[in-house]
């Protein structure tokens with residue numbers, strides 16, 4: 001049986017010459033519509049003395065805009081299905097100006113909402129498949145602790161979804177993870193399969209696999225505009241124009257700007273600068289779990305074990321930082337007040353770390369008002385974003401979802417929850 005894109009793909013591929021990257025090419029002449037090199041669409045030259053060639057117009061089945069975690073995962077998923085895909089990145093691959101750089105991210109099943117627990121279960125399978133395909137470890141299972149009142153809600157959701165978990169007493173926490181300071185009489189939720197995603201390594205692996213399976217990856221190539229035109233999309237870069245049957249916009253912090261004018265209603269996204277700090281373990285041999293500190297409302301401090309080349313145990317607060325325009329970046333300035341706050345937290349809660357700290361890093365969040373992602377399609381545009389500081393753990397799964405949307409399939413999660421038109425994204 002042929003793939004859903006195949007008949008269209010054969011049409012687009014037959015109407016132009018191939019680039020070295022395998023995409024079909026047509027030539028745009030000044031004052032004319034695209035003219036395939038093979039002359040399939042026969043148009044006479046516009047100007048006397050021959051047409052002035054102003055840009056190459058490529059036709060691809062799917063264009064993906066943004067090669068962070070989500071775009072790289074989408075390109076890999078599409079390429080794995082044999083779909084011709086072109087992935088654009090405005091900066092260099094693996095750059096540190098967006099949301100996906102650095103050594104580590106938490107992978108956890110624990111969440112107060114069973115919808116996200118179920119997604120994490122599916123994501124766990126996607127991570128295993130990715131690691132097998134990449135031939136390298138990309139998710140290190142360290143076990144994870146959840147502390148504070150929200151841990152009770154997490155335990156309920158884990159139980160509802162049949163995910164392994166148990167409660168550790170203060171003494172059990174101390175015996176197992178001596179670096180974590182449980183308070184007298186406190187119990188913490190333990191989830192053995194929680195772990196750490198090797199962030200930068202994962203993004204690189206996704207790009208490598210996408211390329212292996214035929215994707216073209218173009219770095220240093222900002223997409224300047226996306227314009228739906230009936231059943232296709234025109235993408236403009238400084239070098240050329242590309243028409244795609246579908247464009248998947250995974251531009252992270254830059255998505256709102258790029259989508260303005262391209263959608264009936266552009267999603268309301270807030271970009272914030274986040275700061276993390278690394279601390280040295282006093283005993284390098286001591287085991288470290290991930291730790292999430294759930295305060296009475298929402299999630300706050302978290303710690304990530306030093307695996308995968310991280311300079312130390314990462315400690316940060318999941319509290320949106322100052323809102324910024326991503327176009328004004330890079331945002332590399334370190335706020336000493338936040339460094340002090342992190343050191344105070346370490347003194348209070350993590351006696352196994354040296355509060356002097358090693359280094360700090362910044363990164364961007366792209367927040368939605370309800371902290372749910374955007375996974376939706378409008379006409380020939382698919383949007384994957386609004387990752388709200390918690391999407392890394394779902395990366396390979398979201399890539400599959402977005403690839404599915406690009407191919408006209410539905411996603412196996414409540415569509416309205418992740419919709420572009422939900423009130424949290426449209427109310428001004």
Ligand SMILES: Cc1cc2nc3c(=O)[nH]c(=O)nc-3n(C[C@H](O)[C@H](O)[C@H](O)COP(=O)(O)OP(=O)(O)OC[C@H]3O[C@@H](n4cnc5c(N)ncnc54)[C@H](O)[C@@H]3O)c2cc1C
Nearest residue numbers: 066068069070090098099100106223252363387391392393
């Ligand atoms: C400090 C911090 C800690 C986090 N911790 C965790 C965690 O522990 N667990 C977890 O699950 N998640 C965590 N996250 C969240 C996770 O890292 C993000 O949700 C995820 O990386 C988002 O990826 P993205 O691809 O949407 O965005 P990005 O990585 O920003 O990628 C978007 C890409 O699009 C490119 N782009 C934008 N516009 C254009 C254009 N016009 N043309 C071409 N390219 C363009 C950008 O340059 C960028 O490379 C954390 C995030 C931060 C910042």
